[in-house]
Amino acid sequence: MTELLTAAQMQAIEKAAIDSGDVTGLELMERAGQGVVEAIFEEWPELVDPAGGPAPQTPRGISEQKKRRAVVLCGPGNNGGDGFVVARLMKERGWEVEVFLYGDPSKLPPDARVNYERWCGGGGNVVHFASFNPWASHADVFMDAVFGTGLSRLVEKDIAKKLGEAAVIERFVAIDIPSGLCADSGKNLIDRDVETGASFASPASHLTVTFQYQKHGHRIGVCATSCGVVRTVDIGLDHKQAMRLLGRPYDPVSRRRADFSAIVSLFDNRTLLRGFSTLESYLDKAWSGKNGNKFTHGHALILSGGPGKTGAARLAARGALRIGAGLVTLGVPPSAQMEVASQITSLMLRRVEGGEGLAELLSDERLNALCLGPGLGMDRARDLVPVALQHTRATVLDADALSGFADAPDELFGMLHETCVLTPHGGEFARLFPDISEKLNAVPTKGPAYSKVDATREAAKRAGCVVLFKGPDTVIANPDGRCSVNSAHYERAAPWLATAGSGDVLAGFITGLLARGFDPMQAAETGAWLHVECARHFGPGLIAEDLPEQLPAVFRELGI
Ligand SMILES: NC(=O)C1=CN([C@@H]2O[C@H](COP(=O)(O)OP(=O)(O)OC[C@H]3O[C@@H](n4cnc5c(N)ncnc54)[C@H](OP(=O)(O)O)[C@@H]3O)[C@@H](O)[C@H]2O)[C@@H](O)CC1
Ligand SMILES: [K+]
Secondary structure (H helix, E strand, O other), X not given: OEEEEOHHHHHXXXXXXXXXXXXXXXXXXXXXXXHHHHHHHHHOHHHOOOOOOOOOEOOOOOEOOOOOEEEEEEOOOHHHHHHHHHHHHHXXXXXEEEEXXXXXXXXXXXXXXXXXXXXXXXXXXXXXXXXXXXXXOOOOEEEEEOOOOOXXXXXXXXXXXXXXXXXXXXXXXXXXOOOOEOOOOOOEOEOEOOOOOOEOOOOOOOXXXXXXXXXXXXXXXXXXXXXXXXXXXXXXXXXXXXXXXXXXXXXXXXXXXXXXXXXXXXXXXXXXXXXXXXXXXXXXXXXXXXXXXXHHXXXXXXXXXXXXXXXXXXXXXXXXXXXXXXXXXXXXXXXHHHHHHOOOOOOEXXXXXXXXXXXXXXXXXXEEEEEEOOOOXXXXXXXXXXXXXXXXXXXXXXXXXXXOOOOOHXXXXXXXXXXXXXXXXXXXHHXXXXXXXXXXXXXXXXXXXXXXXXXXXXXXXXXXXXXXXXXXXXXXXXOOOOEEEEEOOHXXXXXXXXXXXXXXXXXXXXXXXXXXXXXXXXXXXXXXXXXXXXXXXXXXXOOOOHHHHHHHHHHHHHOO
């Protein structure tokens, strides 16, 4: 798994490493600057030759070779210190470097101050940020070292405006994080126009170079779409020590991390494969066919709505079947029976008129995973959800099963149990958790701001079950504190996944995995990750029906 840290966690690790005497702050800053320079040349190898800049045209049309030029924008903290290191290293490589400083050099923190002096001592010049004119500066690379993880207040509009203007120029590099974005929440922390309330956009970089660990903000909120490419460079902090410090020591006896709650993880394919391989039944019995049969692979029940509304449940059912549930039954009201019967082949169908019918069906203990919500209709949801929850089967509640309780969320919370998974999108989340949603959507006034991670964790605690808060930055939280982000950004971006019915398929994927015996957190994480993989595998032009059909190829590529 890949750990995502908060700014405070990163600062704590850095401080502990320095306090232990293993490393000095200056050494860390030097490694950080070095990492930025290396990342720039890896990203743009054409920049390696300092004399090989594009030949500017003279008025006579004659080309001249020129030196490469960098503009480094430094701020008042250690992020600015990194900027001074980068400036010095680029100059040593033969570049022309111009440095602008926002802040008073005499107030720089000690390590940044040392690097400011090293830069000046080496003949470097520092101009006040007020004189920086993005339109008049020319450079092969602009470096944004104004604010990093220490952003604690709203950024003045003038700074943000200049950064935004510089960022339209090719090769804008953010050191640690684009300035003005909150490292914890990924939110824009730029001051608003008092009259209109409009905020200036944060700068969008082409490359962001962060240190040792990505922060939550690199994967959630507006920041996740403002970083360009993110490169994480190693600055030599000890991983085991860091995890111990953050309350997540490795327990050699159980071979597990003792506490899952301290650190948010970025769900990735390594985590996914571990999940599958620990579930022997999935690998051995399902796919090699050694011991299993359809009854040992779980039996999912997907409840459908009435006539004309059955498509969503059918999508979910197809998802559950493709992901590996042995049997999938659609529970349909009698009025929709013909409609559904004419549309399905490998799925089974049972009439479920109302709560009583569902209770009767659930007397069959083999039905081990339920899905309610897609196309269910509010009235039917209010009728069926209490019955489903009484039977304490692993249960996914989505769409109408959530919105149906908008007037009485506490009634729903009172019925939920620990093998439930709620899969709200933003609107459904706001209906169930209005106060949490309000906090999340409030215009931030300081950093670190309340984040989607904070909101999902709080919601999971209140609901007492797993909450999967959908979006390109899907956050999944368990009441025990475990939390992960399924990020569809950067190389995993799949904007075409935002299509009608895609959420229904996701609910089906999770239900299918629950039927196979995945625990709720694992089912939610795995389902969400595979959902994005299916979208990426298909590409643009995707419609929801295509998603389940990509699973065999995605499994094959993963070696499952
Ligand atoms: N952690 C690590 O392992 C390593 C960290 N490293 C680097 O250090 C960076 C973190 O440094 P940092 O803590 O000094 O914070 P940083 O982002 O430079 O800003 C703080 C300054 O900005 C000010 N300020 C805040 N908001 C403001 C506003 N709106 N408008 C105006 N001013 C504002 C704030 O003022 P104050 O709030 O104190 O009054 C303070 O002066 C990190 O991102 C990484 O690049 C690497 O060197 C090596 C390893
Ligand atoms: K920055």
